[in-house]
Amino acid sequence: xxxxxxxxxxxxxxxxxxxxxxxxxxxxxxxxxxxxxxxxxxxxxxxxxxxxxxxxxxxxxxxxxxxxxxxxxxxxxxxxxxxxxxxxxxxxxxxxxxxxxxxxxxxxxxxxxxxxxxxxxxxxxxxxxxxxxxxxxxxxxxxxxxxxxxxxxxxxxxxxxxxxx
Amino acid sequence: xxxxxxxxxxxxxxxxxxxxxxxxxxxxxxxxxxxxxxxxxxxxxxxxxxxxxxxxxxxxxxxxxxxxxxxxxxxxxxxxxxxxxxxxxxxxxxxxxxxxxxxxxxxxxxxxxxxxxxxxxxxxxxxxxxxxxxxxxxxxxxxxxxxxxxxxxxxxxxxxxxxxxxxxxxxxxxxxxxxxxxxxxxxxxxxxxxxxxxxxxxxxxxxxxxxxxxxxxxxxxxxxxxxxxxxxxxxxxxxxxxxxxxxxxxxxxxxxxxxxxxxxxxxxxxxxxxxxxxxxxxxxxxxxxxxxxxxxxxxxxxxxxxxxxxxxxxxxxxxxxxxxxxxxxxxxxxxxxxxxxxxxxxxxxxxxxxxxxxxxxxxxxxxxxxxxxxxxxxxxxxxxxxxxxxxxxxxxxxxxxxxxxxxxxxxxxxxxxxxxxxxxxxxxxxxxxxxxxxxxxxxxxxxxxxxxxxxxxxxxxxxxxxxxxxxxxxxxxxxxxxxxxxxxxxxxxxxxxxxxxxxxxxxxxxxxxxxxxxxxxxxxxxxxxxxxxxxxxxxxxxxxxxxxxxxxxxxxxxxxxxxxxxxxxxxxxxxxxxxxxxxxxxxxxxxx
Amino acid sequence: xxxxxxxxxxxxxxxxxxxxxxxxxxxxxxxxxxxxxxxxxxxxxxxxxxxxxxxxxxxxxxxxxxxxxxxxxxxxxxxxxxxxxxxxxxxxxxxxxxxxxxxxxxxxxxxxxxxxxxxxxxxxx
Ligand code: HEM
Ligand SMILES: [Cu+2]
Numbered sequence: 001x002x003x004x005x006x007x008x009x010x011x012x013x014x015x016x017x018x019x020x021x022x023x024x025x026x027x028x029x030x031x032x033x034x035x036x037x038x039x040x041x042x043x044x045x046x047x048x049x050x051x052x053x054x055x056x057x058x059x060x061x062x063x064x065x066x067x068x069x070x071x072x073x074x075x076x077x078x079x080x081x082x083x084x085x086x087x088x089x090x091x092x093x094x095x096x097x098x099x100x101x102x103x104x105x106x107x108x109x110x111x112x113x114x115x116x117x118x119x120x121x122x123x124x125x126x127x128x129x130x131x132x133x134x135x136x137x138x139x140x141x142x143x144x145x146x147x148x149x150x151x152x153x154x155x156x157x158x159x160x161x162x163x164x165x
Numbered sequence: 166x167x168x169x170x171x172x173x174x175x176x177x178x179x180x181x182x183x184x185x186x187x188x189x190x191x192x193x194x195x196x197x198x199x200x201x202x203x204x205x206x207x208x209x210x211x212x213x214x215x216x217x218x219x220x221x222x223x224x225x226x227x228x229x230x231x232x233x234x235x236x237x238x239x240x241x242x243x244x245x246x247x248x249x250x251x252x253x254x255x256x257x258x259x260x261x262x263x264x265x266x267x268x269x270x271x272x273x274x275x276x277x278x279x280x281x282x283x284x285x286x287x288x289x290x291x292x293x294x295x296x297x298x299x300x301x302x303x304x305x306x307x308x309x310x311x312x313x314x315x316x317x318x319x320x321x322x323x324x325x326x327x328x329x330x331x332x333x334x335x336x337x338x339x340x341x342x343x344x345x346x347x348x349x350x351x352x353x354x355x356x357x358x359x360x361x362x363x364x365x366x367x368x369x370x371x372x373x374x375x376x377x378x379x380x381x382x383x384x385x386x387x388x389x390x391x392x393x394x395x396x397x398x399x400x401x402x403x404x405x406x407x408x409x410x411x412x413x414x415x416x417x418x419x420x421x422x423x424x425x426x427x428x429x430x431x432x433x434x435x436x437x438x439x440x441x442x443x444x445x446x447x448x449x450x451x452x453x454x455x456x457x458x459x460x461x462x463x464x465x466x467x468x469x470x471x472x473x474x475x476x477x478x479x480x481x482x483x484x485x486x487x488x489x490x491x492x493x494x495x496x497x498x499x500x501x502x503x504x505x506x507x508x509x510x511x512x513x514x515x516x517x518x519x520x521x522x523x524x525x526x527x528x529x530x531x532x533x534x535x536x537x538x539x540x541x542x543x544x545x546x547x548x549x550x551x552x553x554x555x556x557x558x559x560x561x562x563x564x565x566x567x568x569x570x571x572x573x574x575x576x577x578x579x580x581x582x583x584x585x586x587x588x589x590x591x592x593x594x595x596x597x598x599x600x601x602x603x604x605x606x607x608x609x610x611x612x613x614x615x616x617x618x619x620x621x622x623x624x625x626x627x628x629x630x631x632x633x634x635x636x637x638x639x640x641x642x643x644x645x646x647x648x649x650x651x652x653x654x655x656x657x658x659x660x661x662x663x664x665x666x667x668x669x670x671x672x673x674x675x676x677x678x679x680x681x682x683x684x685x686x687x688x689x690x691x692x693x694x695x696x697x698x699x700x701x702x703x704x705x706x707x708x709x710x711x712x713x714x715x716x717x718x719x720x721x722x723x724x725x726x727x728x729x730x731x732x733x734x735x736x737x738x739x740x741x742x743x744x745x746x747x748x749x750x751x752x753x754x755x756x757x
Numbered sequence: 758x759x760x761x762x763x764x765x766x767x768x769x770x771x772x773x774x775x776x777x778x779x780x781x782x783x784x785x786x787x788x789x790x791x792x793x794x795x796x797x798x799x800x801x802x803x804x805x806x807x808x809x810x811x812x813x814x815x816x817x818x819x820x821x822x823x824x825x826x827x828x829x830x831x832x833x834x835x836x837x838x839x840x841x842x843x844x845x846x847x848x849x850x851x852x853x854x855x856x857x858x859x860x861x862x863x864x865x866x867x868x869x870x871x872x873x874x875x876x877x878x879x880x881x882x
Contacts (some may be wrong), residue, residue: 012494015541016502019534026530036523043523050527054509054534060507062498065403069494072402080489081407082480082720084400085307090717171795178784178799185803187775189810192773227771315775315811322779330783398829440848496866524758651777 010069017063023055181614190311192227235300236623238292239616241324243692245288248332250688251334252281257681260674265664266739272362274664275345280332282348283371285604286470287378290740291613294473296323298625302389305407306724312391320384323377330374334367344368347662349463352445352455353682356437369438376431379424382469386420386707389413407720409488411497415504416469422508423465426741430458447574453518460511468507468631471603472500474611475542478564480720481618482546485561487554487716491543501540506535513582517591525584532582539575543568558711559633570606573645574599577652591663595655601648605684610728611638621710622726626702632694639687772814777807789853797856798863801832804872805864822875826868 030047039047083102084088206384213407229235256277259267267272299317303524308500311317342365350372355519357364393414397406408416428649433444434455483490490496509531516525546568553559577599580586590596613636620628659670708727713719781804789798809824818824836857841852 013498015498015538017494018541019502019506019537022534022537023530030526035526041525043521046521046524047527050509050524051530054506054531057508058502058505060500065501066497068403069497070404072404076404077400078402078403079400079405080495081405082305082722084402084405085398085721086719086724089719095717139719163609171766171793174793182799182802189773189777228775229772229775230770313774315815319776319778320770320808322776325783326780326783369790370787373783373790376786377783435790440846440850601791675780 001103004067004070008071009066012070013062013066016058020058022057023051027051027055175214187375188651192223196532201390208537212362229318231299231303231311231317232312232370234317235296235298237321238299239296241321241328242289242296245284245292245328247310247692249281249284250685252277252284254681255733256281257678260666261678263666263668263671268664271664272345272706275662276343277348277372278662279344279347281362283331283375284328286348286466287375288324288331290470290604290608291378291382292324294413295468297409297477297612297615297619298389302392302410302413303396303621304725305394305720306396307327307403307409307721308392308396311388312396313388315385317388320381320388321415323369323384327374327377329380330370330377330665331369333374334365341365341370343365344371344545346371349459350434350455351391351459352434353436353447353454355455356452358446364438369435372431372435372438376428379431382420383428386417386424388416388669390421393417403440408479408493408500409473409476412472412479412500415447415500416472417508419465419469419472419504423462423469426458427462427466430455430462433458444552453515456518457511459510460514463514464511465507467600467603468503470608472503474567474608475500477611477615478567479561480543481614482564482568482711482720483549483659484618484711484720485556485564486550487556487718488543488549489718491548491551492541496542499541502538503535506538508529509534510582514589516584516587527642529582529584533579536575536579536582540570542570543572543575546565554716558617559630559637560614560618561630562634562637562641563610564615566637566644567610567614568608569641570602570610570644573649574602574607577602586754590655591657592660594651594659594661597661598648598651598655601651602644606644606648610644613640613691614639617713618694619722620698621705622722624699625712625730626698626704628694628698628702632690636687636691636694639683639690643680643683643687647677647684648680650677761859774807774811774814777803778811781805781807785792789856792852794856797853798860801857801860802863805829805832805860807854809868820872822868822871824868825870828863829868831860831861832857832864836861 027048030051077084078092079089080092080095223235225233228237256274258266259274265274268511292380299311301584302308321359334341342362344350344355344363344365344367345361346363346368352360353362354361357368357369393406393410395410435441436442437444445452445455476571478494479490492720510528512520512524512528513532516528526703546564550565577595579591581596581599617633620626654670654673656676659666659673708730709719709723711723713723774857781800784796785800785804786798787793788798805825805828808828809818809821812818812824812827819828830856831859836854836859839850841856842848842856848862
């Protein structure tokens with residue numbers, strides 16, 4: 001378990017920690033400020049139960065899904081969404097390494113995969129985001145140079161203009 | 166009279182059963198031998214007679230193939246969308262004047278209002294999502310079909326009778342009038358109490374129809390859960406599952422908990438109406454019980470409707486941004502978070518019912534918390550586009566429209582989740598504006614993004630680009646004109662669900678009707694474009710019509726499409742192209 | 758499903774039953790709710806018959822007749838429950854109870870009879 005929930009995974013899970021935090025904040029507020037004071041016990045239980053139930057359920061689901069996803073990440077190859085069954089599609093870490101190599105200054109490394117600002121797998125330092133941003137910019141630049149002719153929505157145009165003739 | 170009526174019914178029923186038996190005998194007969202030969206194809210040049218699929222209409226009535234069923238769902242949803250859309254056009258026409266000058270009676274307006282809501286949510290929203298999920302999920306996760314193909318077919322075929330029952334009040338049946346309960350069916354009105362006319366069987370029929378669509382959705386959900394858990398290809402681990410499948414999985418979980426509850430509540434209501442039980446009577450469970458049960462279903466229902474469209478956008482938008490989805494796992498986890506939290510917010514629809522303020526506060530807290538995962542997704546979409554190489558194709562435009570409208574719809578929702586604001590705005594047009602920004606501006610837009618994006622995949626042809634873009638702009642402008650006017654009407658204090666209004670609201674109502682007219686024109690263009698292009702659009706020239714390979718954003722369903730094209734080119738000596746509808750025996754070549 | 762979907766040749770892409778399962782449910786529902794005997798009986802026959810057909814197609818049961826006999830038990834049980842409820846509550850449920858029990862008996866007779874006499878009508882299954 002310690003292995004599955006490493007820093008990367010925990011970082012991914014922060015997204016669900018925020019709503020948990022908001023609920024906890026209200027729990028604390030209702031207890032401390034007690035805006036509707038002098039409650040009967042039953043009302044109190046309902047009030048807290050309505051907060052506790054989603055809190056607990058969300059915590060459990062986050063844990064279970066995090067374990068399933070992060071576990072599978074460690075156990076088997078990881079691809080980008082929708083590409084796992086395509087033959088010859090690159091694995092996620094290959095793409096990331098290419099991007100990193102490029103960011104590290106080896107400008108001749110073509111990045112054929114398109115950037116993904118999300119790829120913080122190997123970066124656990126707090127400013128991972130900055131690095132990722134850089135990745136993307138260099139990625140876009142590289143593409144602009146190499147295939148200028150094919151940005152914009154040319155492809156759809158191409159296909160359909162045939163019909164409009 | 167009574168006796169002859171029964172006799173007539175018996176004869177009709179008997180004849181019908183005999184017809185069914187004869188049909189079954191025939192079908193069973195050919196099925197054990199060879200497929201039926203010719204037979205006018207209902208849809209273009211369907212199947213060349215290979216595989217076991219029969220030709221013609223019988224194919225569509227007997228199919229259990231997930232792609233065929235997906236198309237059936239799509240056709241059904243389209244019909245429902247047209248019906249619901251025409252209903253609301255009548256309503257918007259009525260609302261151009263403060264009196265009931267156009268339709269002549271508020272009763273008819275109320276009937277349209279009720280049917281419009283139910284049609285759009287249950288007969289269009291849920292089925293159009295099922296169209297995408299049925300067609301695509303087995304392809305994307307590398308399954309051969311759904312886990313339970315027959316249950317899949319049953320789930321679909323429950324829907325047409327459901328629609329007939331829901332619309333029954335509008336048909337010229339003696340003594341049946343349409344329900345006027347609004348889609349929320351609040352008791353005591355819907356229990357037929359009081360001097361109104363809601364004791365009419367029209368309401369019973371509608372409740373039965375709704376019950377059927379609920380059964381259908383539940384069966385579909387079980388099927389998707391089983392399929393995604395057990396039928397994934399080996400490579401598709403949880404870490405590799407795509408975002409659309411994740412949203413469908415979550416949605417199915419929500420359906421599994423929400424719809425059976427609606428079904429039970431509907432049965433209780435039917436019992437109250439027909440067998441004098443007192444579930445929702447003042448002397449029994451009380452009318453408020455209905456609201457609790459309904460919204461315990463109802464709020465999850467709005468996420469049932471919005472999660473898969475979010476999945477479509479998360480899936481399609483990166484393809485035209487030239488990069489992968491930003492924060493893929495954030496999107497997955499926040500989807501799951503929405504799924505859980507959506508069961509803890511139902512009473513934010515009941516803030517004004519005099520509910521205990523302590524409970525109200527708890528519901529407010531969770532309602533505010535649930536806004537976070539939605540916002541996270543929004544930021545992920547924006548960040549995906551940020552600095553990307555955007556290609557403003559029609560699907561992409563609809564995705565961007567989705568994000569834009571979802572922001573307005575979401576922000577208005579967060580305001581409503583705050584008790585003091587809601588107490589002012591509850592039951593005004595502000596609420597109508599809020600949820601239409603989401604159901605029309607977001608959910609329907611995502612549906613259109615999906616339809617345009619996968620149009621080449623399904624039909625092997627291109628739609629007309631200019632018409633598609635005209636459709637988008639008409640809808641983008643129309644949506645914002647219509648529903649922003651409603652937000653303003655709500656600020657002005659215009660209550661919802663009225664056929665008449667004070668003269669001071671006339672201008673904004675007329676503006677809203679103008680926007681609705683733009684939506685109508687856009688919709689007509691859409692139907693025309695899809696229909697004509699399906700029949701005679703130019704054929705796509707490659708297995709990767711969106712050129713996703715160039716940015717390495719190809720996905721499994723296009724890979725399948727490519728393989729299917731190759732197989733069919735080979736099979737037909739290169740002359741013919743792919744067939745217009747779901748592939749036949751080819752899929753086992755691509756499945757691993 | 759035991760039909761080994763990976764193998765396309767053997768994969769059944771059609772089944773006539775789902776449509777009729779789906780038609781049977783609403784007809785039976787309307788019939789039972791409004792106490793319309795022909796609809797209740799006819800809808801149930803359609804529904805149960807199609808269920809039996811599907812069960813056989815899946816090879817969950819060895820013959821459709823046995824499937825019929827199986828589902829008839831549930832219908833009869835439902836009818837008996839309504840019969841009991843009729844006496845226990847103020848509602849008039851007798852006509853509905855009789856429709857269910859009657860249909861159930863019909864199904865049972867058809868199932869048992871078919872299994873005894875008509876087995877040959879389904880070669881190969
Ligand atoms: C972003 C988070 C959201 C929040 C906090 C929120 C909040 C609310 C609240 C408090 C109401 C009740 C207003 C009233 O009746 O006074 C409401 C109504 C409604 N919301 Fe949302 N909403 C959100 C998102 C959505 C989404 C995504 C959908 C649709 C898929 C949706 C659909 C609806 C509908 C249909 C109603 C009207 C219910 C009725 O008939 O009264 N909302 N929303
Ligand atoms: Cu809600």
